[in-house]
Amino acid sequence: MTAIILDGLALSQKIKNELSEKVREYKKKGSCPKLATVLVGNDPASRVYVNLKKKDSEIIGIDYEEYYFEDISEKDLLALIDELNSRKDINGILVQMPLPNHIDSNTILERIDPLKDVDGFSPINVGRILLKLSDLFPCTPKGVVKILDEYKIPIEGSDITIINRSNIIGKPLAAMLINMGATVTVVHSKTKNIKEKTRNADIVIVGVGKVDFLTADMIKEKAVVVDVGITRSEEGIVGDVKFDEVSKKASYITPVPGGVGPMTRAMLLENLILCYQKQKDCAR
Ligand code: NAP
Numbered sequence: 384m385t386a387i388i389l390d391g392l393a394l395s396q397k398i399k400n401e402l403s404e405k406v407r408e409y410k411k412k413g414s415c416p417k418l419a420t421v422l423v424g425n426d427p428a429s430r431v432y433v434n435l436k437k438k439d440s441e442i443i444g445i446d447y448e449e450y451y452f453e454d455i456s457e458k459d460l461l462a463l464i465d466e467l468n469s470r471k472d473i474n475g476i477l478v479q480m481p482l483p484n485h486i487d488s489n490t491i492l493e494r495i496d497p498l499k500d501v502d503g504f505s506p507i508n509v510g511r512i513l514l515k516l517s518d519l520f521p522c523t524p525k526g527v528v529k530i531l532d533e534y535k536i537p538i539e540g541s542d543i544t545i546i547n548r549s550n551i552i553g554k555p556l557a558a559m560l561i562n563m564g565a566t567v568t569v570v571h572s573k574t575k576n577i578k579e580k581t582r583n584a585d586i587v588i589v590g591v592g593k594v595d596f597l598t599a600d601m602i603k604e605k606a607v608v609v610d611v612g613i614t615r616s617e618e619g620i621v622g623d624v625k626f627d628e629v630s631k632k633a634s635y636i637t638p639v640p641g642g643v644g645p646m647t648r649a650m651l652l653e654n655l656i657l658c659y660q661k662q663k664d665c666a667r
Pocket residue numbers: 523546547548549550551552553570571572573577590591592593610611612613614643644645647648
């Protein structure tokens with residue numbers, strides 16, 4: 384058997400087309416959503432991510448403003464966040480992570496107005512997920528859920544193992560899936576016998592950042608496999624799944640590239656539009 388490919392690229396394009404249409408309607412009515420990104424330092428991967436956000440913004444026609452600092456103090460960065468929070472024309476604020484060591488990421492994330500938190504990383508928005516009060520979810524977990532939903536893969540009643548416990552992937556994703564009725568196991572680098580926890584799962588979601596981490600012997604027949612991992616190699620972007628062998632045993636599988644990555648980018652745009660709409664509703 385060969386697994387069905389969960390085509391995140393195609394789905395992300397469909398979503399972007401729908402968002403472009405919405406933006407055209409807003410523009411006809413005389414306004415346009417606007418994203419502000421903030422990049423600090425010279426991390427090449429962060430620069431790539433910010434450039435992609437700019438490109439995606441142009442594709443769907445939203446306004447975009449970028450702030451770049453080779454270096455900045457935490458105090459000055461907080462002052463910038465305050466200014467962006469107060470500006471009516473800015474609907475979403477994204478501070479590219481990781482930040483340099485002298486800046487506390489949690490302090491920065493806590494300062495972003497939850498209504499403009501397009502990444503969904505602020506403590507208030509993460510807490511709202513736990514309480515099942517949220518409609519704004521972090522982009523990668525939201526992208527994973529959306530792609531499972533698109534292919535009608537059942538979540539309610541499923542056993543799902545997530546290999547990742549980070550604040551941006553594993554923890555919010557676990558909360559979202561529990562809220563949707565899944566039985567979720569979260570494993571990480573300190574977990575004993577990971578294979579035991581993945582082999583029983585209907586869905587395995589892996590985001591470790593290690594090439595060929597998930598092998599065929601770690602999944603059960605016909606499991607659904609979602610590969611969140613990204614490693615840059617000379618051949619391009621590679622995921623965590625040993626694709627050749629796992630795709631022969633799984634029922635569905637995301638490719639890398641073309642799976643979760645483009646979904647994450649599309650979900651950022653969706654979150655921006657959601658923030659824009661919420662702010663308009665609040666202003667009424
Ligand atoms: P992270 O904070 O470093 O988290 C990595 C997770 O993997 C941690 O929970 C870590 O466990 C676990 N891990 C590491 N080695 C392990 C091992 N040998 N066995 C079991 N678990 C292990 O990174 P992140 O920001 O969550 O990102 C994870 C991966 O996803 C990276 O490859 C990143 O590039 C990628 N990513 C992809 C997207 C996308 O859109 N596709 C978006 C964001 C990130 P501990 O917690 O115990 O250290």
